[in-house]
Amino acid sequence: MISQSTTADKQKDILAAALRLFVEFGFHGAPTSRIAAEAGVANGTLFHYYKTKEELMIALYHDIKEDMSGWLASNVNEKDPIEKRFRESFVQSLQWALQHRDKFYYIQQFHFSPHLSKVSPQVIREQTKFHVQLIEEGKAAKLLKPLPADLVFTLVSSHVFGLYQYLVDAGFSAARQKKVISDSFEMLWDMLTK
Amino acid sequence: MISQSTTADKQKDILAAALRLFVEFGFHGAPTSRIAAEAGVANGTLFHYYKTKEELMIALYHDIKEDMSGWLASNVNEKDPIEKRFRESFVQSLQWALQHRDKFYYIQQFHFSPHLSKVSPQVIREQTKFHVQLIEEGKAAKLLKPLPADLVFTLVSSHVFGLYQYLVDAGFSAARQKKVISDSFEMLWDMLTK
DNA sequence: GTCTATATCTCGATAGAC
């Protein structure tokens, strides 16, 4: 019988504590001792799961990336027409980010750190595949302008990042937020298609 | 007579070494001892100019920001019509970034770190004033769509960041690069005006 | 797998001569 422990999953606790502390204090200001303490595990336990602090940082990065991909996979319907999938990818990325601000912040923090270089480009490429394929489809269907897919991907991503920052700073109501997201997508779509 | 020492300016050396090491190894991986060594000054000298490591990080941030502002101020002509100034701000921001990659990277690294919170929002606001005013002007002249200036600023900034990343990854020739920047601005401009 | 205890080291920061 497979062990289905009802006790706390220490590994998840460690990742959760690491997320909280890295976001609040940065990689520099969050010692492993404190991460272990806040996760409610012994110091040695942390190093049992992650051989080094950096390994923990990278594992956390991957964990969050998976979370994000899973959300998109289950909120974007592969049967929908291209434009709808495009719109949903955009909207749902923003929704996920707004509902997981710590995680989204961590991704950015990690991305602009020397630790990113420890993640193989291969793996990073893999993560964008979903989006790049959608863009290629859009180009093939003559919906999108004939721009390099990488450029389109970059511009869309930036649009998401920028809009996210704007919405966080503005602190709108949920309804207003939805409207701004929708309008912004329209602008982006026009830019890429007309 | 004002002292015009011809000997090395230690403070500048420290900032230059800090930039190099922070970019390569991150805040966590760049000890003050090594920064001092690489700057060719004694450990104590570093702490004479900057009381703490964080103070050094913040000073470096401001130093780079000033550099960037200075570049824009001297490359965007206040007498030009709005659209030209808009375009020049965009193009020159990218040119500066591409020619000062370390500095641009540092700004981003700092921006997504908890240390940013040590810089007063007042000061950050001040840094965007130049751009926001230009946007307000564009709105008043009915050139730009009637969108919130903060939103426009955010979208333009993101566009610059994204395009920068694309160009760095692509490694085009100078001529090709110029063309992509120009075309991208056209797309952005259409999005914000039509 | 998990804990306690601890080794080893390095870092940021200070003191004080020059």
Next chain:
DNA sequence: GTCTATCGAGATATAGAC
């Protein structure tokens, strides 16, 4: 202002009992 010398604290990581 600049240097040498050094302190004390706290960091990552390991060893070994349970």
